[in-house]
Amino acid sequence: MYCYDFQVVLQEVPGEISLCFTISGCPLRCEGCHSPFLWKKGSGAKLTNKEYRDILYRYFGFATCVVFMGGEWHKKELIAKLKYAQKQGYKTCLYTGEETIDPKIEAHLTWLKTGKWDFKKGGLDSKTTNQRFIEVETNKQLNHLFLK
Template sequence: MVRYHNFDIVFAEIPGETTLAFNITGCPNRCPGCHSPHLQTDEGCVLDDAELLALLACYGRSVTCVAFMGGDAEPHKIARLAKTVRKTYPVLHTAWYSGREELPEGFESAAFDYVKLGGWVEALGPLTAPATNQRLYRVGQDGTMEDITELFRRKP
């Protein structure tokens, strides 16, 4: 069962998008120096189709993207939720922020417009850091993934 701790409308996680971001709980990664250890517990509100659609009915016109921040314990369920967004609100983009180094076997990346991969490594920094291990990909309709991490770098 997918659960979320909270949600917010954010502007920095997906370049050029106004994003409704759900902080998914039950993270199995246990990255050293994790900035959100409260997301490691399997607590919070159930995020099923009904809950997702109720929240989108409230916020769907205010956003251009829906992001699932986490969900590594149940990635296939996260992909199914992304498909629900696409089916019901085809104009909205979808994103998944994962702490995994690679996509899980059988994962349908084409359910998303964006996928972030890579666990938190404090010494390497976030997506904005030149040395980061994390990558943000734009996913094509055929499932191909284009690295767009450089969009987080400020131009001089």
């Protein structure tokens, strides 16, 4: 699994300070994608277990959630990283352009954002979006948290 970018973010999961890993190799190629450079496999640096654990350790007590922007195409690696984050006390989230994901991945998520980017409908901050932000345990849609 290659990580193009790592950031501490405040808006991807409302109410959480999140460690956000942007994974390259996206196979979806959504029309109007704001990050087509993420389509290329192997772009960025290999996200080793040591580096990942070091980041989670460094931000423990400050950040509360780990977010993966993509990566569901690396199911085994993603599940292992989600499990580790949960074991360390972090909440977990996946942003995907898919409508559904493998239940084995979903079992290790607190939140899930689904739906391809459609520039005509907008993102989670749009009332017309096709995307959904879901609390996995309850299957409750929480898009209203993104509306201003």
